[in-house]
Amino acid sequence: MVSFELLFPISIVAGFIGAMAGMGGGVVIIPVLTLLGVDIKRAIAISILSVIATSSGSASAYIRDHITNLKVGMFLEMFTIVGALVGAKITLAVSPKPLYIIFGLVLLASWLALFAAKDEMGHTGAQDRITNWLELEGSYPDQALGQVVHYKARRAYFGAPLMYLAGMIAGLLGIGAGAVKVLIHDLVMGLPPKVSTTTSNMIIGVTALAGASVYLVAGLIDPGLAAPVILGIAVGAFLGTRLLVRMSNQAVRRFFLFILLILAVEMIVRGVRGGL
Amino acid sequence: MIPDPESSAKKQIGSSAVELGETKQQFDMDALVGYILLIGVLISLALVIAALIWRWADTRTLAFDYRIAGMNLFQLLLNEIRLGMQGALRPRLLLSLGIAMLMLTPYIRVLASMVYFMVSLKNWKYSVFTAVVLLTLTYSLFLR
Known part of the structure; x- marks a missing residue:
């Protein structure tokens, strides 16, 4: 049994990093829990539960600041939750070792792609017909730029199946998979970085709920672990959110890139070493 | 043809009025969804904190050692309430309710969005x- 006194501060740090990068904090908490001797499937189950708290806590502030796009979120949630159900079922059934390596490699490739891309404002140009029919556009007040940013999403037909895969990774690994979701929003659908980060945060909540239900029924959610992790991560996320709204898109992107690189290396190393 | 400056100015005003109306509706929904998420998480955290304080007062430890075995969310809730009514297991009941409240929060958010898109x-x-x-989430909450 891992002590509350140890797990609580660790969870605060995890939640802080998660909110800053539009992720759920699971990326930090899962390796820590396994290092402390918790079975990987239990770690995944606790993590995905805590992801609901982080996501909902920070999404709350972003939505009230009018940065989150509710339509983009709702459309993409249809795909992520089905993915999460499938992903969690897979985790219950198999050893996820090779998937860790693939996941790490995909992240690494995305890191290179995102590193090269620079787009502060999002897209205002022509939309394809499907995305236009889906009414995926919007505007938000940017505090750092001091103006209202208008944008139009694109390529929803491509973003949707990719979000199914992102949901699957979330359910499979018990993380928000915010990194993957933000990438899809940024690179495929052309949303401004802040909109993609905050909308991803909202989507993560329902995606995690779908995954958590599977783990709950499987009896993998340990209430004794859940208490310090949920509390700590919520406190950390609250602090992280307060910081994000005041930062520029460039700063958010730089921080996100840094986290993404660590995440990619961590996944690959764990997959290769097989220390799941 | 030279565009009539007055009529184009009117169009301008008309369209910005529509935009304003939409922005206002969007504002209401943003606030509602935001507060649903905030209140849900706060209630859940309050329940977890209350469970921990109660546990500490009873046993001088913050550890909980019980398992949730093979139950979906609604079975868990029913089971804990039944145990709670029999007495003695109250800190544990609060913790389970906290977990349940956490899982219900995004669900309620989707429910509110549904009403908004349909009615408003x-x-x-x-x-x-x-x-x-909503249907997919409902299915996942009733999994066995």
């Missing part, structure tokens, strides 16, 4: 999308 915006497209999300 009358947007059938997004009503259908939200219904799909």
Whole structure:
């Protein structure tokens, strides 16, 4: 049994990093829990539960600041939750070792792609017909730029199946998979970085709920672990959110890139070493 | 043809008025969804904190050692309430309720969005999308 006194501060740090990068904090908490001797499937189950708290806590502030796009979120949630159900079922059934390596490699490739891309404002140009029919556009007040940013999403037909895969990774690994979701929003659908980060945060909540239900029924959610992790991560996320709204898109992107690189290396190393 | 400056100015005003109306509706929904998420998480955290304080007062430890075995969310809730009514297991009941409240929070958010798209915006497209999300989530909460 891992002590509350140890797990609580660790969870605060995890939640802080998660909110800053539009992720759920699971990326930090899962390796820590396994290092402390918790079975990987239990770690995944606790993590995905805590992801609901982080996501909902920070999404709350972003939505009230009018940065989150509710339509983009709702459309993409249809795909992520089905993915999460499938992903969690897979985790219950198999050893996820090779998937860790693939996941790490995909992240690494995305890191290179995102590193090269620079787009502060999002897209205002022509939309394809499907995305236009889906009414995926919007505007938000940017505090750092001091103006209202208008944008139009694109390529929803491509973003949707990719979000199914992102949901699957979330359910499979018990993380928000915010990194993957933000990438899809940024690179495929052309949303401004802040909109993609905050909308991803909202989507993560329902995606995690779908995954958590599977783990709950499987009896993998340990209430004794859940208490310090949920509390700590919520406190950390609250602090992280307060910081994000005041930062520029460039700063958010730089921080996100840094986290993404660590995440990619961590996944690959764990997959290769097989220390799941 | 030279455009009539007065009529184009009117159009301008007309369209910005529509935009304003939409922005205002969007504002209401943003606030509602935001507060649903905030209040849900706060209630859940309050329950977890209350469980921990109670546990500490009773046993001088913050550790909980019980398992939730093979139950979906509603079975868990029913089971804990039944145990709670029999007495003695109250800190544990609060913790389980905290976990349940956490899981219900995004669910309630989707439910509220559904009402908003259907009733307030009358947007059938997004009503259908939200219904799909809601049905899938409902299915996942009743898994066995």
